[in-house]
Amino acid sequence: xxxxxxxxxxxxxxxxxxxxxxxxxxxxxxxxxxxxxxxxxxxxxxxxxxxxxxxxxxxxxxxxxxxxxxxxxxxxxxxxxxxxxxxxxxxxxxxxxxxxxxxxxxxxxxxxxxxxxxxxxxxxxxxxxxxxxxxxxxxxxxxxxxxxxxxxxxxxxxxxxxxxxxxxxxxxxxxxxxxxxxxxxxxxxxxxxxxxxxxxxxxxxxxxxxxxxxxxxxxxxxxxxxxxxxxxxxxxxxxxxxxxxxxxxxxxxxxxxxxxxxxxxxxxxxxxxxxxxxxxxxxxxxxxxxxxxxxxxxxxxxxxxxxxxxxxxxxxxxxxxxxxxxxxxxxxxxxxxxxxxxxxxxxxxxxxxxxxxxxxxxxxxxxxxxxxxxxxxxxxxxxxxxxxxxxxxxxxxxxxxxxxxxxxxxxxxxxxxxxxxxxxxxxxxxxxxxxxxxxxxxxxxxxxxxxxxxxxxxxxxxxxxxxxxxxxx
Numbered sequence: 319x320x321x322x323x324x325x326x327x328x329x330x331x332x333x334x335x336x337x338x339x340x341x342x343x344x345x346x347x348x349x350x351x352x353x354x355x356x357x358x359x360x361x362x363x364x365x366x367x368x369x370x371x372x373x374x375x376x377x378x379x380x381x382x383x384x385x386x387x388x389x390x391x392x393x394x395x396x397x398x399x400x401x402x403x404x405x406x407x408x409x410x411x412x413x414x415x416x417x418x419x420x421x422x423x424x425x426x427x428x429x430x431x432x433x434x435x436x437x438x439x440x441x442x443x444x445x446x447x448x449x450x451x452x453x454x455x456x457x458x459x460x461x462x463x464x465x466x467x468x469x470x471x472x473x474x475x476x477x478x479x480x481x482x483x484x485x486x487x488x489x490x491x492x493x494x495x496x497x498x499x500x501x502x503x504x505x506x507x508x509x510x511x512x513x514x515x516x517x518x519x520x521x522x523x524x525x526x527x528x529x530x531x532x533x534x535x536x537x538x539x540x541x542x543x544x545x546x547x548x549x550x551x552x553x554x555x556x557x558x559x560x561x562x563x564x565x566x567x568x569x570x571x572x573x574x575x576x577x578x579x580x581x582x583x584x585x586x587x588x589x590x591x592x593x594x595x596x597x598x599x600x601x602x603x604x605x606x607x608x609x610x611x612x613x614x615x616x617x618x619x620x621x622x623x624x625x626x627x628x629x630x631x632x633x634x635x636x637x638x639x640x641x642x643x644x645x646x647x648x649x650x651x652x653x654x655x656x657x658x659x660x661x662x663x664x665x666x667x668x669x670x671x672x673x674x675x676x677x678x679x680x681x682x683x684x685x686x687x688x689x690x691x692x693x694x695x696x697x698x699x700x701x702x703x704x705x706x707x708x709x710x711x712x713x714x715x716x717x718x719x720x721x722x723x724x725x726x727x728x729x730x731x732x733x734x735x736x737x738x739x740x741x742x743x744x745x746x747x748x749x750x751x752x753x754x755x756x757x758x759x760x761x762x763x764x765x766x767x768x769x770x771x772x773x774x775x776x777x778x779x780x781x782x783x784x785x786x787x788x789x790x791x
Contacts, residue, residue, distance in 0.1 A: 335531050338467040343476045346460055347483035348525040352518035353456055354487030356421045359514055360449055363495055364428050371502055372431055382446040387716030389450025396455045397705025398550045400462055401698055407530045409459040414522045417452025418515035420445045425511030429504035458708050462701045465692035474621035477685040478614045557702050562761055566691055569757040571710040576750035577677055578718030583726045587740045591658055592666055602670055609674025617679040636687045643680020644755035650676050651748035658737030
């Protein structure tokens with residue numbers, strides 16, 4: 319075989335797809351938009367219908383939402399499936415289809431609860447299990463595709479775009495369906511659920527047309543494909559044995575536990591300690607969400623091409639933003655501790671906005687770091703790694719709100735002053751963020767030796783020098 323033929327074969331085996339541009343990132347954001355539209359219909363609108371219109375105990379929708387989080391422990395298996403297939407699009411399409419079907423069944427079950435309660439409960443649990451499976455398959459594969467195809471300097475901005483579009487899907491669907499549901503009827507609920515689900519599937523399919531292209535290097539490299547085709551349990555053990563993957567999994571769980579534990583107690587805290595009305599507490603929650611959006615955009619700008627050095631500090635460093643966001647979130651929570659002690663004269667609104675700002679900054683930095691870490695380690699295990707981290711996030715979200723609410727009830731039982739009782743919970747959450755910051759600081763991505771060799775592509779000067787026996791300069 320000639321030297322040119324060997325070079326051609328090497329180039330063919332290491333060819334990778336073109337990185338995503340902004341249009342491709344926005345198209346993936348449309349998929350997240352559709353995912354958020356279906357999820358908010360099931361976890362928010364149906365929750366309200368069960369509690370208000372059907373006068374059912376809030377425990378039922380709470381258990382259903384917890385079930386949809388528990389099912390997301392399947393995320394590593396879903397990511398492993400995309401690793402084996404070498405493509406993410408089929409898993410995204412299949413996940414959206416299952417999610418849409420689950421959304422329609424959930425609406426059907428809600429209407430059925432008024433006529434046949436046992437059958438309605440049974441169908442509800444089946445529907446929310448489908449919702450969890452659909453979110454696991456589609457959401458994990460979207461992140462895997464972003465991790466594989468988005469360049470380093472665009473990752474924070476890409477994560478921000480995709481998450482903002484998902485939030486937009488949540489907000490738009492909640493507002494539109496809330497308007498269309500008046501006056502409420504079971505038939506109207508079913509029609510809205512069916513329309514939202516069908517539109518979500520159609521928009522997702524259009525957004526994914528020819529987006530991923532042909533399979534990447536996992537299918538063109540025979541040796542790597544053979545190495546990747548191992549049983550799921552072995553692949554999961556290999557990923558868990560990687561220090562950076564294991565550390566990041568623990569970081570995701572701890573940080574998301576601290577992040578979600580504040581959700582169910584912030585508004586009651588403002589109502590009891592500051593005597594806010596329900597409308598005022600809702601506005602306070604909206605102010606926090608506005609801070610989250612601002613923090614996301616701020617991190618995306620700082621970690622992109624606009625990131626710069628000043629006095630030896632890298633303002634575009636993902637690790638710095640992740641660690642700093644966790645530390646700042648802890649500081650903001652300590653402010654809420656002070657708010658519980660001081661009471662009405664404390665600037666609670668500014669503190670809550672600051673908390674949202676810090677939460678948004680650290681969350682986008684963490685997602686962008688996840689996209690970078692997904693491609694480190696042995697073999698082609700991006701999907702398995704992202705699935706593992708997604709499962710850790712789902713478990714944290716599923717338990718965080720429950721733990722936060724239970725802790726507030728426990729502390730109020732033992733502490734007479736409500737401000738001090740809530741402050742004790744906020745103090746514990748601040749401690750969790752400090753632990754998360756410590757974990758994030760210690761995470762060091764370590765590439766497997768085989769991956770380092772693969773990244774030395776044929777067009778690099780080092781490869782050419784070795785191939786042609788050129789002396790080093």
